[in-house]
Amino acid sequence: MTDPRVSHDLSLARTLILDELFDLSLYRKLRDITRDPDAQRILDALIAVEVDHLAFWKRFFAMDIEHLDVRRSIKLRLLTLTCRLFGVTAVHLVLEAIEVHGVRKYLTLWTQFHGQSLGAALHDILMDEFKHEDVLVTSLTERKINAEKIRNIFLGLNDGLVEILGAVSGFFGAFGSASLVLIASSTTAVAGALSMAAGAFLALNSEQEVRATESAKKRFLGEISESTVMAEPPLASAAFVGIAYLIGATIPVFPVLLGADTAVFSVITAGLMVVIISTILSFLSGMDITRRILLNLAIITVAVSVSYGIGLLAKRIWGIAL
Structure with missing residues (x-):
């Protein structure tokens, strides 16, 4: 043997x-x-x-x-x-x-x-x-780990962090003024949170309507119909996404609020939070932790590089000087 x-x-x-x-x-x-x-x-x-x-x-x-x-x-x-x-x-x-x-x-x-x-x-x-x-x-x-909640929280946190980190980097590249970066980033964060929440609500509400129509059709035909009740109600899902987005968005803005005059501190803070958030959520949902961390770090690296480059380009083209 x-x-x-x-x-x-x-x-x-x-x-x-x-x-x-x-x-x-x-x-x-x-x-x-x-x-x-x-x-x-x-x-x-x-x-x-x-x-x-x-x-x-x-x-x-x-x-x-x-x-x-x-x-x-x-x-x-x-x-x-x-x-x-x-x-x-x-x-x-x-x-x-x-x-x-x-x-x-x-x-x-x-x-x-x-x-x-x-x-x-x-x-x-x-x-x-x-x-x-x-x-x-x-x-x-009793299955306390809800896959949809994990998805919504991760989606909101990740989008808020990456998008606003990109915005902070771009605004620093264009303006170079911490006060203007703070104002622009904060308004972008609020608008982004509302947009994400509304998008999540409309998407899930539409899905619920489609399920209800399919269920009614099956009942009419005498077929067995599955429940149309979704595991996560659209309004609750929207709230999770919106709040998570705002929390994620505050991470790159916080160093600016404390007086940082470059995007470096926002990048470092965001990178550390990406590692922490990715580790926790990956552990709870059974995902590959290392792969998730590296993927998200790669995403924020690209977002920062592209956004900062666009900010510098806009400054050169339109001659922004403050």
Whole structure:
């Protein structure tokens, strides 16, 4: 029989074992800090499942790892601290986020190694995920992570930050005056927030009307009709997008409000917030955190460069001087 350590990448083996060790360590930490009986019961069941999973991967790869690496140790401390500070709600959110990450990771690997010994092993782990862990976590959290809310918040924050950072850069390139940049950026931010909120409301309201028409047609034809009630009402969705946009827009404007006379401080502040926001939302929704951070940093780099260049060009063409 072929040794799994030879047939599979050792780095993948190490990753799978460390991920299970991290989940097990996290569940044990959360079990120690939570006082909610339901959460304790679910965590006890999850710990038992993770103990089996960890032992399985160690046997499969004939590799024994007892300690987390530095990156996972830091992540464990941060998540534990967050749950200590924000209580049982944070515990619920972390449990669901970890579950989403686990399912996506194993599904991707199962697709990649389908038909191989590793694929068969992943199949059994996924059955545990779907039949036990996912059911346990869902019974506790009742799906507090709403995909539409994540989308709306991320859409608003990202658009507000990128658009107003671009505006601040362009205005500095054209005017060079902090007071004019502040006025122009603030009015642009308010107009942008209203526009984003209105766009979200009209789009979802139109979708709701189309669904209602399709549902009425199916009822007339005697067909089974799905519910026309949307997970996120148009008005609530519009409010989420608009408020998130304003919050995102204040990030690049804030350094100017404090007296910055160049766009450099706005760029640095926006870059740091992009990393923080991308990390949090990517973790909660199960997205690839590194990919999301790099993509958003690339976007704001392009936005700043193009906007500042347009501002300088406008200053040269129209001779703006203040």
